[in-house]
Amino acid sequence: xxxxxxxxxxxxxxxxxxxxxxxxxxxxxAAELDVQPSALYHHVPNKQSLxxxxxxxxxxxxxxxxxxxxxxxxxLRAAMLAVRDGADVVATVEAFRLGSSAVEHRLAExxxxxxxxxxxxxxxxxxxxxxxxxxxxxxxxxxDSEPGEGSEPGTANAGMGEQPxxxxxxxxxxxxxxxxxxxxxxxxxxxLPRV
Amino acid sequence: xxxxxxxxxxxxxxxxxxxxxxxxxxxxxAAELDVQPSALYHHVPNKQSLxxxxxxxxxxxxxxxxxxxxxxxxxLRAAMLAVRDGADVVATVEAFRLGSSAVEHRLAExxxxxxxxxxxxxxxxxxxxxxxxxxxxxxxxxxDSEPGEGSEPGTANAGMGEQPxxxxxxxxxxxxxxxxxxxxxxxxxxxLPRV
DNA sequence: ACCTGAACACCGTTCAAGT
DNA sequence: ACCTGAACACCGTTCAAGT
Numbered sequence: 001x002x003x004x005x006x007x008x009x010x011x012x013x014x015x016x017x018x019x020x021x022x023x024x025x026x027x028x029x030a031a032e033l034d035v036q037p038s039a040l041y042h043h044v045p046n047k048q049s050l051x052x053x054x055x056x057x058x059x060x061x062x063x064x065x066x067x068x069x070x071x072x073x074x075x076l077r078a079a080m081l082a083v084r085d086g087a088d089v090v091a092t093v094e095a096f097r098l099g100s101s102a103v104e105h106r107l108a109e110x111x112x113x114x115x116x117x118x119x120x121x122x123x124x125x126x127x128x129x130x131x132x133x134x135x136x137x138x139x140x141x142x143x144d145s146e147p148g149e150g151s152e153p154g155t156a157n158a159g160m161g162e163q164p165x166x167x168x169x170x171x172x173x174x175x176x177x178x179x180x181x182x183x184x185x186x187x188x189x190x191x192l193p194r195v
Numbered sequence: 196x197x198x199x200x201x202x203x204x205x206x207x208x209x210x211x212x213x214x215x216x217x218x219x220x221x222x223x224x225a226a227e228l229d230v231q232p233s234a235l236y237h238h239v240p241n242k243q244s245l246x247x248x249x250x251x252x253x254x255x256x257x258x259x260x261x262x263x264x265x266x267x268x269x270x271l272r273a274a275m276l277a278v279r280d281g282a283d284v285v286a287t288v289e290a291f292r293l294g295s296s297a298v299e300h301r302l303a304e305x306x307x308x309x310x311x312x313x314x315x316x317x318x319x320x321x322x323x324x325x326x327x328x329x330x331x332x333x334x335x336x337x338x339d340s341e342p343g344e345g346s347e348p349g350t351a352n353a354g355m356g357e358q359p360x361x362x363x364x365x366x367x368x369x370x371x372x373x374x375x376x377x378x379x380x381x382x383x384x385x386x387l388p389r390v
Numbered sequence: 391a392c393c394t395g396a397a398c399a400c401c402g403t404t405c406a407a408g409t
Numbered sequence: 410a411c412c413t414g415a416a417c418a419c420c421g422t423t424c425a426a427g428t
Contacts, residue, residue, distance in 0.1 A: 125320025181376025
């Protein structure tokens with residue numbers, strides 16, 4: 001049975017979630033589909049386009065209907081964190097569409113153009129940071145427990161400084177600050193994002 | 196004449212600024228120094244470490260002495276934008292040190308831990324977005340055609356939607372919003388970033 | 391329409407060996 | 410201490426050719 005473009009995107013997302021962006025090569029995605037690497041180029045012009053489709057799929061998971069900007073940002077964050085390196089992929093792709101991103105547009109409807117963009121880019125920044133930091137912590141945990149014999153638990157947390165997770169709460173507090181700023185000095189334009 | 200570690204970092208930054216992150220391979224950096232690729236591993240354990248040293252060098256260009264958080268963020272932004280893909284490199288590396296970054300620490304002294312982190316991660320998000328967007332615009336200016344996408348209507352503008360540069364002003368307005376939020380609801384802790 | 395097979399010009403990293 | 414040369418296991422992309 002032959003593959004469709006949706007199959008390629010789905011396979012790529014499986015590889016991304018499982019092995020991360022570094023290992024998400026065209027060749028590995030092809031292997032995931034039991035197909036030669038060159039076969040992918042029948043469904044997708046290049047790797048960048050594939051990444052864009054993957055980002056779209058991740059973002060599609062957030063419900064844009066919400067009327068609460070805080071909920072919207074939190075959901076976007078969760079959707080990105082749900083996939084390994086999801087924040088990097090989504091943030092990079094969404095940067096291309098800065099004026100025409102669906103999420104930005106929705107946020108702009110709710111809090112104005114400047115507020116919407118500020119919320120969006122803060123969300124990207126914090127979530128990328130969170131994801132990188134967590135992956136580094138995971139990796140450090142592996143290095144600590146890897147050397148089979150000799151070193152038993154009790155070794156001080158080598159490398160990482162942050163507690164298990166202040167990070168979701170930290171994100172929420174930043175959101176509060178921005179929303180407080182918007183309440184304090186409401187924007188002049190309310191509906192359309194700046195083109 | 197033999198090279199030192201600083202030479203390697205300098206060469207890597209030259210390649211980054213000139214050809215971008217994609218082309219900043221160990222092999223190209225080695226070529227920049229007229230040396231075999233393997234020679235680099237005498238100065239640096241791997242590519243990641245080299246990128247970290249490059250990020251440090253970029254960040255060192257910002258004066259931490261400033262007492263104005265707005266100036267600090269603007270300078271950090273300028274330093275990252277001054278090097279091709281500088282925002283990506285710095286943001287990725289700084290995410291590792293979330294609790295212990297020098298810039299974050301300084302910002303936390305000025306506006307509290309939550310405000311500092313919010314300002315920093317907003318700055319990363321907006322600057323990465325700006326840089327990606329500008330590079331895409333540059334690229335689009337050369338090859339002006341795109342395989343059918345058609346997700347978001349409203350922008351008839353072929354290629355890029357944003358005007359030459361709202362982006363610096365957009366950044367400044369976001370900064371205003373966050374600082375207004377901090378003024379409206381001042382943080383309880385003033386000096387130390389949260390560990 | 392969808393795929394194979396082979397090729398091209400690249401990667402990061404390791405390691406024995408030179409000076 | 411600093412570097413070479415060769416190797417290993419990878420990349421993205423193209424293209425003629427098959428079905």
